[in-house]
Amino acid sequence: MSVLTRVDTLRSGRTPFVLATVVRAERPTSAKPGDRALVLPDGTMEGFVGGECAESTVRSHGLRLLASGESTLLRITPAEPSETVTEGLVTVGNPCLSGGTLEIFLEAMVPPKLVHVHGDGPIAHALVEVGQASGHDVRAASDPFPDDLVALVIASHGHDEEPLLEKALRAGVPYVGLVASRRRGTAVLASLDLTEEQRARVHTPAGMNIGARTPAEIALSIYAELVAEHPTPPLPPPDPPDHCH
Structure with a gap:
């Protein structure tokens, strides 16, 4: 099942989720612009937005957004562990990244009350x-x-x-x-x-x-x-x- 097809299923079932979409990738990275993944409330991820290091960062920030209902642009860099938050942008240093930089838009999809x-x-x-x-x-x-x-x-x-x-x-x-x-x-x-x-x-x-x-x-x-x-x-x-x- 494709990620977008799964999105329709989750929406019809009133399941909250975060849609993560790679919008920019600097080599060397395993992810490419347009790659997508879903973050579910139990921490499960479906799809692909990079290797284990990128995935763990997307998961933890996706779960935060599920609680707030907000969306943001997440930038992951191969720097020492750090986190900087500005309006609409979170920059995270993850030294185990393969060497490139990823920018991933995290969109919280929370069903209406x-x-x-x-x-x-x-x-x-x-x-x-x-x-x-x-x-x-x-x-x-x-x-x-x-x-x-x-x-x-x-x-x-x-x-x-x-x-x-x-x-x-x-x-x-x-x-x-x-x-x-x-x-x-x-x-x-x-x-x-x-x-x-x-x-x-x-x-x-x-x-x-x-x-x-x-x-x-x-x-x-x-x-x-x-x-x-x-x-x-x-x-x-x-x-x-x-x-x-």
Whole structure:
């Protein structure tokens, strides 16, 4: 499978990755401009951007970018171990490089944040429309929750709220919101078979207090709260960088 074909597969499966593309190579190097590789969240690399020394450097910096969601140009030189960071450029000295210099563009491909919405009323429909317009991946709540679920918003006006809230909190979903009045939300939370710490994680009334009245305004206030809190699913911890000798 080619790297670009694999990119399509990873995107459809909502798997984050870094696409590394060699844009410049000074001899002697084994890599050529246009060579590509993928860095996956577990540190696996697919493709080719140079030998073991270049690969270890690309892997360690690719994992950093997966955590930040940013992209950068990576320059690897056959100098003594060092690292210099300027805007858009990281220069790394790797003395075990074969003698040439490589410039590799590392592009972080992080899928849009996944949001589940439970409900079938005007507010639930607005949550889908506003969420999609703001770049979120919004879907109906499903069982089981995906590992990369960032938020569950319940806007079902009393239907199946408690079981979903308990399940989401026990699963550690980063953001859990309940669309309800403050009084009804308090009553729902009191009925849950959960710890006080877990109950405190529920946002109810969901959303920032912006004076929202219409379904679209309520949806906007909820996504504003999501953006402000930056909830993210956990990535596997990066492996320590390899060092060539």
